[in-house]
Amino acid sequence: MGLTAFWRWWVAGTTSQLGSAVGALALPLTALTVLHASAFEMGLITAAGYLAYLLISLPAGVIVQRLPLRGMQVALDLVRALAIASVPLAWWFDMLTVAQLIAVALVVSFANVLFDVANQTFLPEIVPAAQLQARNSLTSGTHAATSLGGPSLGGLAVQLLGAVPTLFVDAVSYLLSATLLRTLPARRVQRPAERPPMTTMIREGWHFVIRHPIIRPAMWDATATNFVNGGMLALFPFYLVRELHAPPLMVGLLIAADGLGALIGAALTTRFTNRFGTARGLIIAAFVGVAGALIIPLGTGTAAFLAFAVGNLIFASSNVVLSVTTRTYRMIASPPELLSRVIATVKFVSWGAIPVGGLLAGILAGPLGARTTLLIFGALTVLSPIIYLSTPIRQMRDLPLDATPTPAEARV
Numbered sequence: 044m045g046l047t048a049f050w051r052w053w054v055a056g057t058t059s060q061l062g063s064a065v066g067a068l069a070l071p072l073t074a075l076t077v078l079h080a081s082a083f084e085m086g087l088i089t090a091a092g093y094l095a096y097l098l099i100s101l102p103a104g105v106i107v108q109r110l111p112l113r114g115m116q117v118a119l120d121l122v123r124a125l126a127i128a129s130v131p132l133a134w135w136f137d138m139l140t141v142a143q144l145i146a147v148a149l150v151v152s153f154a155n156v157l158f159d160v161a162n163q164t165f166l167p168e169i170v171p172a173a174q175l176q177a178r179n180s181l182t183s184g185t186h187a188a189t190s191l192g193g194p195s196l197g198g199l200a201v202q203l204l205g206a207v208p209t210l211f212v213d214a215v216s217y218l219l220s221a222t223l224l225r226t227l228p229a230r231r232v233q234r235p236a237e238r239p240p241m242t243t244m245i246r247e248g249w250h251f252v253i254r255h256p257i258i259r260p261a262m263w264d265a266t267a268t269n270f271v272n273g274g275m276l277a278l279f280p281f282y283l284v285r286e287l288h289a290p291p292l293m294v295g296l297l298i299a300a301d302g303l304g305a306l307i308g309a310a311l312t313t314r315f316t317n318r319f320g321t322a323r324g325l326i327i328a329a330f331v332g333v334a335g336a337l338i339i340p341l342g343t344g345t346a347a348f349l350a351f352a353v354g355n356l357i358f359a360s361s362n363v364v365l366s367v368t369t370r371t372y373r374m375i376a377s378p379p380e381l382l383s384r385v386i387a388t389v390k391f392v393s394w395g396a397i398p399v400g401g402l403l404a405g406i407l408a409g410p411l412g413a414r415t416t417l418l419i420f421g422a423l424t425v426l427s428p429i430i431y432l433s434t435p436i437r438q439m440r441d442l443p444l445d446a447t448p449t450p451a452e453a454r455v
Contacts, residue, residue: 056185062217065216072206073207075280082405089405092151097395100388100394101249105245113227119158123214124217127211160386181309248387257376257436258389260430264365265393267427272400274403277401280294283351287347301356308364309363325442337421339354340417341354373385
């Protein structure tokens, strides 16, 4: 039963991820090629796509703990499908605007927050602790594969069909995901006998995270990295289309380098951390990420395309090592009754940096240009290794499992 549930869950996630990867390329290309969006407007669209992490991540952990997971996930898939499908419908009636793209990105971001917290909360229920690293690597590898194939397919589809019709692929993927999730048996997380106020439950998760000697610095590192990722998400399509004059298919192939890097990182994470240790592996991966980010905006002409692909690949692979290692540690080190709230707290802080980075990148790219702005954001990745080197993690080989504050301590 557990294995069957895991693989159905995995297929549903893979289906929606592939569609999302196609949509992640088609939506900004719709803004750039159909609505002729500026760098600032691209920043707004990117910020809207992640703003929900700042607004509802903390209560999301409590909401997920209180609601049936299956019904909530099916409903969220349907909401995302309708939101994405509204774009081609508005375009056909000549009513599409940048404001609608921002609104769609915002709706999808709210659904994504709840869906992602629910998904991560469910995984430890169907996978033994000893297999979490492997399963997390598999899901990261799957995400990487869809990130690799999705933009390439999206670029080809945009080249053949146009940016707007391609968005229907994303909408259909959510419908297929909802259909698959609906076949799973009803899944509910363990609920306490009492229902304390939401603010109390949020505060318990928050205190657990900020008092934890490992999860706390890992969260700040993810925050610094995601701030840079936000800037990259906002500027990559703009940089490739407006400054490097890449056609849609080339844009898709170049952005797919992120997926290839993530696939490599997912495939090597367990072997890498076994060889160097989980703590040392974090520091090494953080330094590798700095090099990759600084390579991305270098060169001109063909060299610029090559630098973008290589830098994107290196940066993505390092990010996956960091993500898989710290995500697995959170799942093992967090008490089950706090896990959804720990995940939500980390997402609130770290993913909340993405819209801030995207908006700032859009503002700076106007006067400075996309290349210079990407160089500035690349330089900021040096904060990642600095954070780890400023904590006791620098003296460890592996992350300890005995440094976990108890739920009672989290309530103090």
